[in-house]
Amino acid sequence: MAELLQFVFSGLTVGAIYALVALGFTLIYKASDIINFAQGEFVMLGGMITVFAAIAGVPLPLAALLAVIATTAIGLALHRFAIAPARGASPVALIMITIGASIFLRGTAQIIFDRRFHSLPSLFGNDPIQFGGAAILPQSLVVLASATVIVILLWLFIDRTFLGKAVIATAANRLAARLIGIDTRRIVDLSFALSAAIGAIAGVVITPIALTSYDVGTLLALKGFAAAMLGGIGSAPGAVVGGLLIGMFEALAAGYLSSNYKDAVAFLIILVVLIFIPQGLFGRAKIERV
Amino acid sequence: MIILQTDRLSITFGGVRAIDGVNIAIESGQVFSIIGPNGSGKTTLFNLVSGIYTPDDGTVQFAGETVTGLSPDNLARRGLSRTFQNLQIFSRMSVLENVMVGRQRHERTGILADLLHLPAVARQNEATAEAAHAALARVGLASSSDRSAAALAYGALKRLEIARALASEPTLLLLDEPAAGCNPVETQEIEGVIRSIVKDGITVVLVEHDMRLVMNISDRVHVLAHGRTLAEGSPEQVRSDPAVVEAYLGVHGSQEATRAFD
Amino acid sequence: MTLRTLLGHRLLPALVVAAIVVALPWFFPSTYYYRIGALVFMFALAVVGLNLLMGFAGQVSLGHAGFVGIGAYSVAIGPVHLGLPSWLCLFAGAVLSGAVAFLVGRPILRLKGHYLAVATLGFGLLVAIVLTNEAGLTGGPDGMSVPRLTLFSWTVRGTETWYWIAGATFVGGFVVAANLMESPTGRALQAIHDSEIAALVLGVDVARKKLAVFVISAIYASMAGSYLALFNGHVTPDVAGFLRSIELVAMVVLGGMGSIIGSLVGSALLVVLPQALTIFHQYEQTVLGLILMVFMIFLRRGIVPSLAAALAGPRK
Numbered sequence: 001m002a003e004l005l006q007f008v009f010s011g012l013t014v015g016a017i018y019a020l021v022a023l024g025f026t027l028i029y030k031a032s033d034i035i036n037f038a039q040g041e042f043v044m045l046g047g048m049i050t051v052f053a054a055i056a057g058v059p060l061p062l063a064a065l066l067a068v069i070a071t072t073a074i075g076l077a078l079h080r081f082a083i084a085p086a087r088g089a090s091p092v093a094l095i096m097i098t099i100g101a102s103i104f105l106r107g108t109a110q111i112i113f114d115r116r117f118h119s120l121p122s123l124f125g126n127d128p129i130q131f132g133g134a135a136i137l138p139q140s141l142v143v144l145a146s147a148t149v150i151v152i153l154l155w156l157f158i159d160r161t162f163l164g165k166a167v168i169a170t171a172a173n174r175l176a177a178r179l180i181g182i183d184t185r186r187i188v189d190l191s192f193a194l195s196a197a198i199g200a201i202a203g204v205v206i207t208p209i210a211l212t213s214y215d216v217g218t219l220l221a222l223k224g225f226a227a228a229m230l231g232g233i234g235s236a237p238g239a240v241v242g243g244l245l246i247g248m249f250e251a252l253a254a255g256y257l258s259s260n261y262k263d264a265v266a267f268l269i270i271l272v273v274l275i276f277i278p279q280g281l282f283g284r285a286k287i288e289r290v
Numbered sequence: 291m292i293i294l295q296t297d298r299l300s301i302t303f304g305g306v307r308a309i310d311g312v313n314i315a316i317e318s319g320q321v322f323s324i325i326g327p328n329g330s331g332k333t334t335l336f337n338l339v340s341g342i343y344t345p346d347d348g349t350v351q352f353a354g355e356t357v358t359g360l361s362p363d364n365l366a367r368r369g370l371s372r373t374f375q376n377l378q379i380f381s382r383m384s385v386l387e388n389v390m391v392g393r394q395r396h397e398r399t400g401i402l403a404d405l406l407h408l409p410a411v412a413r414q415n416e417a418t419a420e421a422a423h424a425a426l427a428r429v430g431l432a433s434s435s436d437r438s439a440a441a442l443a444y445g446a447l448k449r450l451e452i453a454r455a456l457a458s459e460p461t462l463l464l465l466d467e468p469a470a471g472c473n474p475v476e477t478q479e480i481e482g483v484i485r486s487i488v489k490d491g492i493t494v495v496l497v498e499h500d501m502r503l504v505m506n507i508s509d510r511v512h513v514l515a516h517g518r519t520l521a522e523g524s525p526e527q528v529r530s531d532p533a534v535v536e537a538y539l540g541v542h543g544s545q546e547a548t549r550a551f552d
Numbered sequence: 553m554t555l556r557t558l559l560g561h562r563l564l565p566a567l568v569v570a571a572i573v574v575a576l577p578w579f580f581p582s583t584y585y586y587r588i589g590a591l592v593f594m595f596a597l598a599v600v601g602l603n604l605l606m607g608f609a610g611q612v613s614l615g616h617a618g619f620v621g622i623g624a625y626s627v628a629i630g631p632v633h634l635g636l637p638s639w640l641c642l643f644a645g646a647v648l649s650g651a652v653a654f655l656v657g658r659p660i661l662r663l664k665g666h667y668l669a670v671a672t673l674g675f676g677l678l679v680a681i682v683l684t685n686e687a688g689l690t691g692g693p694d695g696m697s698v699p700r701l702t703l704f705s706w707t708v709r710g711t712e713t714w715y716w717i718a719g720a721t722f723v724g725g726f727v728v729a730a731n732l733m734e735s736p737t738g739r740a741l742q743a744i745h746d747s748e749i750a751a752l753v754l755g756v757d758v759a760r761k762k763l764a765v766f767v768i769s770a771i772y773a774s775m776a777g778s779y780l781a782l783f784n785g786h787v788t789p790d791v792a793g794f795l796r797s798i799e800l801v802a803m804v805v806l807g808g809m810g811s812i813i814g815s816l817v818g819s820a821l822l823v824v825l826p827q828a829l830t831i832f833h834q835y836e837q838t839v840l841g842l843i844l845m846v847f848m849i850f851l852r853r854g855i856v857p858s859l860a861a862a863l864a865g866p867r868k
Binding site: 374395 | 731732734735736740742743745746747749750752753754755756758764768
């Protein structure tokens with residue numbers, strides 16, 4: 001029982017990160033119909049920039065802030081310089097652009113930083129908290145709390161602010177949104193910037209637990225995408241639920257089956273979802289009209 | 291002989307009953323037109339009959355066999371062919387190649403033979419090209435056969451789709467607004483093409499808005515409104531049916547009635 | 553045969569390529585270049601297959617290195633663990649890849665656009681994970697050595713020999729692809745690319761054709777993988793990895809989607825580039841990412857079609 005609890009907690013922790021990546025995907029997808037494969041790199045950059053800024057002497061909180069701002073700028077640049085010029089390209093072409101961007105960012109990170117794994121100090125120390133026979137790292141709680149706060153803030157933004165409504169409008173019908181005066185390009189800018197910021201924050205809080213290196217982005221993007229698909233692409237609550245579920249399945253598979261194959265869980269889930277329930281848990285099936 | 295029949299055909303999309311209990315019976319060799327105001331379900335009916343949608347209720351019978359829910363390619367292999375309202379041209383292929391695809395159901399070489407380019411494949415390619423040329427000639431596009439399909443004018447593209455459908459040697463041809471967006475000259479050309487198709491014994495089912503074309507060419511006219519049958523009969527019967535007139539023009543337009551159908 | 557039919561003949565590009573294969577060694581400053589040539593032709597073989605799937609039939613596969621991996625490990629595991637001759641394992645690998653493509657393709661080819669892209673991505677990653685983890689069979693992350701290919705009593709060794717084998721096989725694969733393109737199946741595939749629904753109503757069994765081209769492209773990839781493994785004498789799981797899959801796609805995109813000559817161009821560029829950048833090996837990913845982005849934004853048609861269009865002059 002204690003063991004199960006342990007797996008559940010580690011599953012929820014990493015699941016929270018997948019949820020944040022999935023949220024980033026969903027935000028961009030809703031605003032622009034684009035699957036952004038560079039989403040994982042935002043998480044990587046959040047962690048790596050913080051680490052290297054701290055090594056350079058910048059105090060940790062400032063380093064983290066710097067990382068989030070820098071990553072947000074990179075997210076914006078990605079949209080402005082790589083995506084926007086390619087408007088009108090097929091969905092597959094756009095995916096390849098974002099894959100190219102992801103590899104580019106990875107390669108550049110490898111050169112600017114290095115190839116090693118890096119860590120950050122935990123916010124509240126490393127002494128595990130005992131709970132029901134399971135040991136939980138304080139940083140796990142930081143991760144879960146951060147994710148919860150971000151989700152709530154995002155929900156408030158979408159639901160309560162005018163800008164948030166503009167995002168929904170753009171997601172529902174771009175042309176109509178433009179016709180009523182919404183600058184859809186700015187909205188997509190915003191969605192990229194927000195996604196990047198969310199990813200970066202996720203990267204900062206998870207690094208003390210899971211470490212970071214130049215190539216953590218790819219796997220994260222794929223698992224985050226699996227989470228978004230599981231929840232139903234285009235559904236924000238789905239993204240969160242999907243992320244947590246994938247994190248849990250992964251932890252349980254690692255614990256009870258084989259830790260070698262834990263990465264395979266997300267990919268198996270992708271295949272199963274796409275084949276049997278392509279619209280995911282909360283999504284709506286699309287009808288093709290001829 | 292009844293070549294196409296639907297019985298209480300119905301389909302619902304997200305709460306809207308797009309087609310509601312429609313019964314049609316089409317005699318072979320006829321020109322059967324389906325008309326109705328926008329949104330009445332004409333193209334939906336076509337999509338149901340050609341296997342693109344599966345009905346929630348009711349059946350479709352083609353050439354005496356129940357074909358409800360069969361896939362479009364299955365129906366095509368049984369001799370049902372169609373064109374599209376919003377054009378589905380193979381834009382990367384030439385005009386001739388577009389029509390050659392229409393011969394798919396008659397081409398017999400398997401994939402292995404294709405990969406090895408056995409002599410049968412070369413013969414098949416030749417035969418297909420010939421048949422495609424003939425189909426193009428019937429719609430007056432023979433001289434454009436080598437051009438890229440994307441380069442053709444709109445009216446020509448409509449005829450290209452017809453040629454492509456003809457190349458499959460159907461027994462029943464569904465034409466979805468073949469004259470849409472065509473000027474009077476182009477419409478007359480289309481009319482000529484349809485007449486020549488019917489002469490070959492192919493049954494033609496037409497969805498159209500151009501009333502002049504419909505009245506000139508149809509043997510029977512079926513009127514849809516809000517997914518339901520409003521009227522059916524000869525062109526003369528339908529044009530003077532007050533319910534039909536009202537559906538198109540509204541109650542106050544009834545005075546203008548006959549003029550609209552002249 | 554008139555000059556026109558000769559120039560338009562479906563085998564002319566293949567002849568040109570064969571001429572290139574034969575003539576190239578004359579320009580080699582040293583035997584080292586045979587190695588590069590061999591690698592280019594091996595990758596180009598995989599790229600031709602992928603191009604049939606992506607450029608011609610309009611489907612997408614971001615996990616194609618998975619099939620390369622199956623082919624590569626077949627000629628390693630077969631001889632080492634089962635004592636089978638390498639040439640048999642090469643064919644067995646191709647059959648296995650085809651079978652896997654058949655099984656996996658049936659459900660996932662129903663998907664379109666980014667759903668299909670991600671499904672194939674997932675597939676490729678699963679193959680890589682299995683290859684990494686089944687260390688008892690595959691040697692794990694460090695891989696395993698691949699015994700040399702022996703045909704009758706002749707051991708195939710030397711970069712020169714492999715150059716000719718790879719070149720000849722590539723030309724053969726080229727011919728088969730050209731055959732396919734000018735056949736009823738080829739027309740059906742092109743039609744599917746442009747309008748699936750129109751293809752359907754004309755009687756094309758779309759699902760079956762997509763599956764067929766998926767299987768064919770898998771077999772091409774498998775053979776390329778087997779050649780690479782036999783040539784290098786060693787194989788590691790990242791032969792099936794995500795980066796390799798993206799490289800293959802980049803080769804298709806660079807050379808030109810749907811252009812089988814473009815397959816050679818794309819392969820040549822992306823094989824030669826890392827060789828030219830060996831000193832700057834660490835820039836490889838940055839450059840690859842940049843190439844993908846630039847080409848997909850500005851030169852989506854790829855090098856060969858763009859050149860061809862430019863040479864044909866502006867058309868009205």
